[in-house]
Amino acid sequence: MKLPTKIAVLTSGGDSPGMNAAIRAVVRACTYYNLECVGVYRGLQGLIEGDFEELNARSVKNIINRGGTFLKSARSKDFLTVEGRKKAFNNLKNENIDALVVIGGDGTFAGASVFFKEFNFPIVGLPGTIDNDINGTDYSIGYDTALNTVVEAIDKIRDTANSHNRLFLVEVMGRDAGDIALNAGIGAGAEEILIPELNMGRERLLESLSRSKKSGKTSSIVVVSEGDQIGKNIFGLAEYIEENLKEYEVRVTVLGHIQRGGSPSCFDRVLASRLGVGAVDALLRGETDVMIGIVHNKIVSIPFSEAIKGSNEIDKELIRVADIISI
Numbered sequence: 001m002k003l004p005t006k007i008a009v010l011t012s013g014g015d016s017p018g019m020n021a022a023i024r025a026v027v028r029a030c031t032y033y034n035l036e037c038v039g040v041y042r043g044l045q046g047l048i049e050g051d052f053e054e055l056n057a058r059s060v061k062n063i064i065n066r067g068g069t070f071l072k073s074a075r076s077k078d079f080l081t082v083e084g085r086k087k088a089f090n091n092l093k094n095e096n097i098d099a100l101v102v103i104g105g106d107g108t109f110a111g112a113s114v115f116f117k118e119f120n121f122p123i124v125g126l127p128g129t130i131d132n133d134i135n136g137t138d139y140s141i142g143y144d145t146a147l148n149t150v151v152e153a154i155d156k157i158r159d160t161a162n163s164h165n166r167l168f169l170v171e172v173m174g175r176d177a178g179d180i181a182l183n184a185g186i187g188a189g190a191e192e193i194l195i196p197e198l199n200m201g202r203e204r205l206l207e208s209l210s211r212s213k214k215s216g217k218t219s220s221i222v223v224v225s226e227g228d229q230i231g232k233n234i235f236g237l238a239e240y241i242e243e244n245l246k247e248y249e250v251r252v253t254v255l256g257h258i259q260r261g262g263s264p265s266c267f268d269r270v271l272a273s274r275l276g277v278g279a280v281d282a283l284l285r286g287e288t289d290v291m292i293g294i295v296h297n298k299i300v301s302i303p304f305s306e307a308i309k310g311s312n313e314i315d316k317e318l319i320r321v322a323d324i325i326s327i
């Protein structure tokens with residue numbers, strides 16, 4: 001099998017802090033190995049539209065500290081069609097590009113895997129999402145920064161919760177995965193954490209809040225994952241609590257996209273750099289149709305088919321710790 005000499009890199013799906021650091025690492029690894037490197041703007045959509053730019057080591061200066069992705073990102077509907085993917089393949093061939101690094105989440109990997117199977121085009125992926133919902137890697141790029149953003153926000157909310165003896169429901173991101181809610185909830189000292197993987201039920205939440213009041217707590221923080229069963233309608237949940245527990249004055253804060261932005265943490269910068277170099281190393285070993293992840297602090301390759309299987313099981317030990325320390 002012919003090894004690649006010209007590699008394209010793109011970011012796709014929701015942006016996450018550290019994507020720039022990952023692009024930088026891919027570009028610089030290419031320079032290190034004397035490979036050409038091309039940046040694709042706007043993810044898989046830019047691949048279809050031929051939105052390419054040659055990159056060199058200096059094109060990626062001063063970006064390791066920047067959030068977002070300078071290559072921009074998109075959720076491409078056209079890439080779901082055979083015609084779209086054919087156009088993308090032709091654009092790559094016309095530019096003599098012989099391998100691709102995609103940085104994104106499970107949707108990106110699913111598309112990349114189909115593309116590899118259709119055109120036998122070498123592709124590796126890097127997990128870039130704040131949700132940390134990718135199978136086969138302990139961490140995804142951007143997750144640690146998002147956790148720190150959430151904890152910082154909740155620390156501020158706590159000041160008001162405490163000053164006014166209020167209960168705050170704080171909604172955090174994570175469509176299908178409770179990793180952000182659970183870890184930020186523990187880190188910020190939340191009284192309750194609602195996650196999609198465990199349906200607590202409204203009644204049990206009321207009982208628990210009631211117990212908290214009786215135990216002498218004057219204010220409370222409940223962290224609610226956006227995908228949680230009872231927390232999906234967070235304003236409805238706030239009304240329900242106020243109707244049933246008259247002693248509580250409830251406020252809602254939806255953190256939203258503030259969680260996706262900002263300068264990446266050192267952890268995310270290092271992770272992104274290691275995975276970016278790992279992606280080029282993997283392509284040069286002839287690997288394809290795989291995601292480069294990190295497991296027990298070692299860089300590993302996992303087939304896309306495994307990576308898109310859904311999030312890792314939620315850690316029961318973390319749930320137990322959260323329960324104990326919120327007494």
Ligand code: F6P
Binds near residue numbers: 105130131226
């Ligand atoms: O997958 C990352 C994520 O931030 C989810 O947590 C969230 O549900 C979703 O993206 C929001 O997507 P968009 O920015 O397209 O509204």
